[in-house]
Amino acid sequence: MVTYSQDTLQESQRDRSVIRYFLAFEHGLYFFCILFFTGAIMTVLFPAPVEVGAAENSLARSLWFPAYGLVILLALRIFPQLVRIVVFNPILILCVMLCGISMLWSVDPALTMRRSVALAISTLFGLILAARYDWNQLIQRFAIAYLILAITSLFYSALLPSRGVMHEIHVGAWRGLWVEKNYLGGQMSRGLIFMMCAFAMMPSRGKIWVPAGFLCLFLVIMSTSKTALLISLTSIILFILLRIFRRFPILRIPLLWSILAGAGIFTTLMLTIPDEMFAIIGKERTLTGRTDIWNALIVSIQQKPLLGYGYGVYWQDPLGPSYYTRLILQWGIPSAHNGWIETWLSIGALGVGAFAILYILTLALAVDRIKRGGVETYWVVLSTVMYLMLSMSESSILQQNDLSWVIFVMTSAKLFAFERPYWRNRVRTAYFLPNV
Numbered sequence: 346m347v348t349y350s351q352d353t354l355q356e357s358q359r360d361r362s363v364i365r366y367f368l369a370f371e372h373g374l375y376f377f378c379i380l381f382f383t384g385a386i387m388t389v390l391f392p393a394p395v396e397v398g399a400a401e402n403s404l405a406r407s408l409w410f411p412a413y414g415l416v417i418l419l420a421l422r423i424f425p426q427l428v429r430i431v432v433f434n435p436i437l438i439l440c441v442m443l444c445g446i447s448m449l450w451s452v453d454p455a456l457t458m459r460r461s462v463a464l465a466i467s468t469l470f471g472l473i474l475a476a477r478y479d480w481n482q483l484i485q486r487f488a489i490a491y492l493i494l495a496i497t498s499l500f501y502s503a504l505l506p507s508r509g510v511m512h513e514i515h516v517g518a519w520r521g522l523w524v525e526k527n528y529l530g531g532q533m534s535r536g537l538i539f540m541m542c543a544f545a546m547m548p549s550r551g552k553i554w555v556p557a558g559f560l561c562l563f564l565v566i567m568s569t570s571k572t573a574l575l576i577s578l579t580s581i582i583l584f585i586l587l588r589i590f591r592r593f594p595i596l597r598i599p600l601l602w603s604i605l606a607g608a609g610i611f612t613t614l615m616l617t618i619p620d621e622m623f624a625i626i627g628k629e630r631t632l633t634g635r636t637d638i639w640n641a642l643i644v645s646i647q648q649k650p651l652l653g654y655g656y657g658v659y660w661q662d663p664l665g666p667s668y669y670t671r672l673i674l675q676w677g678i679p680s681a682h683n684g685w686i687e688t689w690l691s692i693g694a695l696g697v698g699a700f701a702i703l704y705i706l707t708l709a710l711a712v713d714r715i716k717r718g719g720v721e722t723y724w725v726v727l728s729t730v731m732y733l734m735l736s737m738s739e740s741s742i743l744q745q746n747d748l749s750w751v752i753f754v755m756t757s758a759k760l761f762a763f764e765r766p767y768w769r770n771r772v773r774t775a776y777f778l779p780n781v
Contacts, residue, residue, distance in 0.1 A: 451655020460657035463745035471754025491536030530570025653693035684736030719766030
């Protein structure tokens, strides 16, 4: 029989305490990085938006360097797991590499190189999250982060309207911790999905996640962002459909037929009475001028269709490639308001094609989780569909310092690595053996 001295036991307890404190500190670093990548902290520090064509705020840019350093340190901490995640997703790495390589033909090579490095680190953070945590740990942590953002935005807008409410344009719309109402709407629609999925994974915390979900939906409504509201309502409907599909197998066939019939009716109405359909959500056919922007940008795309103008440079110089687009539209448009067009402007048809393959495969793996996956199925399906909807109206594809890109990378990486399904009351098994 092995016996231990009192000193040995005390040393063991001290070691365990040190490990617990170290892990708590590590989790705190992840949590800080998640909040930082939402952009809320930067907006609070620098509330005034930068004018189109103005020089970048060097102080604001320098504040990202400590976050980049933390990401690199976290990567070194789990390097073996990180390598495994990277190996499984070469298409993602190819997309990021294309952004860096575009420096060779960029109209501003120095800017392309700097922003490509920022994109690489943002992508690295998504890969680290995928390697470090399982499905439930990720969703719960993000849900907590968004709960904090939602509560803070509520008090920021209600108690400090001079900062949290818009006054010059979109008067009365809440913007919370962000510079513009659509940012609040987009973030809270994402927060709503995290709350629903966190509840599905841990119903015992329903007293937290259900009210938090209603809070996120309330903030979406107060932002008056129609796109965010549409994404939120679509996510709620899709969540309910997935829940019915998983819990009531007898209803699967009628449910599939209902979805197909609904999609057919919606498509028919959009083709026959588009103005009335857009009016339902308070929009008009041009999507608040977005289609005018896209039509103007097609001319720029036609000039450099294959390789684009270089990553992250099209809008930077007011006298550069975007000059004629802004001249035609008669306002200082800051982005394409479409992730696919933005990517085409940056790295051409080659980059758009590479990302399209990545997204299609990610979506296919997400849908396959309906059959093989566990409770994480809610998240992978909702987040992947939401990302596509968001990319149609916002520049969210291959964007540096953007949490929406980080989240997509995180989800895609875990899907490509065939991460084990997460079950609440079942032994975790390999992806291809869910019932063993």
